[in-house]
Amino acid sequence: MSGAAEVTDAAGYRPLMFSIAYGMTGSVGDAEDLVQDAFLGLTRAYRAGTAITAPKAYLTTAVTRLGLNHLSSARVRRETYVGNWLPEPVVVTDDRPGPVEHAELADSLSMAFLVLLEALSPMERAVFVLREVFGHDYPDVARATGKSEANCRQILARAKKRIVAAGPDADSVPTPAERAEGEELARRFFAAAEGGDLDALLGMLAPDVVYYGDGGGKARATRNPVAEPRRVGQLLVGGVRRVRSLGADLRPAWVNSRPGAVTYDPLGRVVNVVELDIVDGVIRAIRSVSNPDKLGHLGPVSDMALLSGE
Structure with a gap:
């Protein structure tokens, strides 16, 4: 089997995967690339006959691992950035609604919040985004990051301290x-x-x-x-x-x-x-x-x- 039907069925997870990738990178283009690579990996796995019972978990893990690799190289570029660094904006207007995954961006991912996330290490950011922004339980976070559940709890506690130190006004979702x-x-x-x-x-x-x-x-x-x-x-x-x-x-x-x-x-x-x-x-x-x-x-x-x- 080519896996085309299975990948099509999993397409509904694209908005969530984009939000995770964007939360990790602060870049629309990089997030889109990470999601595309994750879906390509899913297609290859199906073609190879791999049994995937939970495509959402598979894609979350793929996007997280790809995001971690990306952040390791991006950190060097950020250190030499000229002036204030702000994330790439996700814009929705009446005449330019953009891709559906952009329109469904997690409400918590404001520019202010993404700037705060810059204070975190790549692993801290991944754990924080998965757990605090998207509410994944610790077994899911551990699977996606390759860390133990106990380690993920420690990483999250450390990340929260860094966030508070970087900016005490943690972003909230408007009603x-x-x-x-x-x-x-x-x-x-x-x-x-x-x-x-x-x-x-x-x-x-x-x-x-x-x-x-x-x-x-x-x-x-x-x-x-x-x-x-x-x-x-x-x-x-x-x-x-x-x-x-x-x-x-x-x-x-x-x-x-x-x-x-x-x-x-x-x-x-x-x-x-x-x-x-x-x-x-x-x-x-x-x-x-x-x-x-x-x-x-x-x-x-x-x-x-x-x-x-x-």
């Missing part, structure tokens, strides 16, 4: 009411930014708000986080004014299951993606990705950020 409130706040926020209404912006920013820009050394962006509401507001008003003067269009979007926006140039190419971190009715953090290497999965990428900055 439907919070999502609706956040969407309305985002609408008013971007309208104020486009209108240059600094006072309105300041009323929506938390006192400890922080702006993070990721240009990767290829697009102009703030190399360091920007704090203090007025500085953040002025940065946003100035940035929006510049790109709008060049004919850019700011469109609402869901970014990593959080309110945000995508900026498009007059040719419909992606300029940048912004995610808003909203807590208690105010914006606590703003994360903007303009690194062209992190936007290609969304479509053609503009050179506007290279010319005008954020």
Whole structure:
């Protein structure tokens, strides 16, 4: 048997596998590659006559092991990254819903949470993602990582301590009411930014708000986080004014299951993606990705950020 029918039956696990791979890597392209490799492995196993009674467990183990190998090499690249590092954004809009596995991304995998996960070693990250994000029991985590259950418990405890040390505000999943409130706040926020209404912006920013820009050394962006509401507001008003003067269009979007926006140039190419971190009715953090290497999965990428900055 070719295994084609069995692989087709297992295709329903793709969204979950993508979420696991994305949680481990913070990269859409790398996550897609890991999932593709895992399914290729499943196909080869079926063709070889291997009896697979639990394809979900098989794929979870394959994606986890592939992710661990990937993280070992990715860590070196991260150490030489220029400026703030942010994950590749997963974007869902009315006109660009993206692949179904992107649209079904786990709600907990916001940019803030993925940045926190960068504090973990590859094995800590794998155990944490499987156990804390996706709720796998310890036997499943042990099977996927190749560690004993007792070792997985120790690794998870160590990972939790690192997460708290890196950022005490562990990310939470917004309720439907919070999502609706956040969407309305985002609408008013971007309208104020486009209108240059600094006072309105300041009323929506938390006192400890922080702006993070990721240009990767290829697009102009703030190399360091920007704090203090007025500085953040002025940065946003100035940035929006510049790109709008060049004919850019700011469109609402869901970014990593959080309110945000995508900026498009007059040719419909992606300029940048912004995610808003909203807590208690105010914006606590703003994360903007303009690194062209992190936007290609969304479509053609503009050179506007290279010319005008954020």
